[in-house]
Amino acid sequence: MPTKTIGVLTSGGDSPGMNAALRAVVRTGIFHGNKIFGIKQGYEGMIDGDIIELTLSSVSNIIKYGGTSILTARCEDFFTKEGRSKAYDNLKKLGIDSLIVIGGDGSFRGLHELINEFDIQGIGVPGTIDNDLYGTDYTIGFDTAVNTALEAIDKIRDTATSHSRLFIVEVMGRDSGYIGLYTGISGGAEEILIPETDSDIENLCNRLDAGHRRGKKSSIIVVSEGDEAGNAFDIKKKIETLVDWDIRISVLGHQQRGGSPTAFDRVLASRLGYEAILAVMNGENEKMIGLGHNTIDLTPLEETWTRKKGIDESYIKMAEILAT
Ligand code: F6P
Numbered sequence: 001m002p003t004k005t006i007g008v009l010t011s012g013g014d015s016p017g018m019n020a021a022l023r024a025v026v027r028t029g030i031f032h033g034n035k036i037f038g039i040k041q042g043y044e045g046m047i048d049g050d051i052i053e054l055t056l057s058s059v060s061n062i063i064k065y066g067g068t069s070i071l072t073a074r075c076e077d078f079f080t081k082e083g084r085s086k087a088y089d090n091l092k093k094l095g096i097d098s099l100i101v102i103g104g105d106g107s108f109r110g111l112h113e114l115i116n117e118f119d120i121q122g123i124g125v126p127g128t129i130d131n132d133l134y135g136t137d138y139t140i141g142f143d144t145a146v147n148t149a150l151e152a153i154d155k156i157r158d159t160a161t162s163h164s165r166l167f168i169v170e171v172m173g174r175d176s177g178y179i180g181l182y183t184g185i186s187g188g189a190e191e192i193l194i195p196e197t198d199s200d201i202e203n204l205c206n207r208l209d210a211g212h213r214r215g216k217k218s219s220i221i222v223v224s225e226g227d228e229a230g231n232a233f234d235i236k237k238k239i240e241t242l243v244d245w246d247i248r249i250s251v252l253g254h255q256q257r258g259g260s261p262t263a264f265d266r267v268l269a270s271r272l273g274y275e276a277i278l279a280v281m282n283g284e285n286e287k288m289i290g291l292g293h294n295t296i297d298l299t300p301l302e303e304t305w306t307r308k309k310g311i312d313e314s315y316i317k318m319a320e321i322l323a324t
Pocket residue numbers: 013074104128129130172173174225257
């Protein structure tokens with residue numbers, strides 16, 4: 001296989017496991033005789049020319065860390081033709097002919113534009129806690145984020161039970177309910193509100209009160225920040241006069257984006273980073289490397305955001321029955 005000069009970047013919101021993916025890209029790339037450059041702060045570093053060559057030891061001992069050692073950014077300038085043109089010039093100066101972008105849909109849209117305007121090859125690696133990309137069962141960082149949120153829910157349950165309270169716990173997920181769904185199921189939440197399903201507030205209140213009457217000592221509603229009924233504060237306003245519970249709110253926020261990646265995320269990131277290099281060397285272009293039924297899949301970049309990764313609504317029904 002012909003060797004390449006490959007630029008790698010992490011872009012958009014960071015996610016635990018990005019470092020493991022970077023390590024896999026660098027180590028696999030060098031193993032196969034490629035030259036690997038790290039582009040700092042996502043597309044910002046591409047535009048500013050903040051690019052360094054990475055060696056085997058550049059990625060030593062990073063597998064266990066959250067965040068991203070080459071930094072990340074959400075870069076507005078890259079969504080202008082001028083910004084992309086500047087970025088491409090910087091890639092050419094270093095002879096970079098291929099890119100591996102570790103990020104979410106915004107990052108993939110940027111890569112798609114660049115590939116269509118200039119002579120550059122690109123492969124996406126799904127790195128976002130939201131798990132909202134079509135073409136992969138799991139994105140890097142999702143499992144860690146869920147485990148972080150779950151740890152918080154378990155603690156909240158202790159105090160909720162001691163005080164006989166109802167907690168509304170808000171988790172991340174602007175447009176996607178995956179974190180809410182998995183956290184809610186694993187934490188035994190009484191109610192799960194996610195953007196993919198309609199929230200019936202009246203029924204929810206009836207169920208919560210029925211639980212109270214039956215002797216439940218606590219209840220937890222997990223709500224995704226992007227739920228169509230609103231965030232935790234909106235939900236509290238909607239239900240406080242309708243339920244017989246003392247209500248508290250907990251917004252988990254950015255802690256879900258940090259922390260040491262779980263073994264699952266490290267393995268996933270290692271596999272996807274490793275396969276991204278093979279895809280580049282095999283001449284694949286404008287595709288995302290993903291995992292479907294535990295098998296490596298390549299999906300056209302554009303489909304990763306134009307096609308919707310659905311949520312299996314039977315999970316919600318199951319959660320309701322299990323939390324009765
Ligand atoms: O896309 C990942 C994510 O954490 C979303 O869940 C959240 O809505 C958003 O990023 C927050 O973005 P920022 O860190 O820019 O506030």
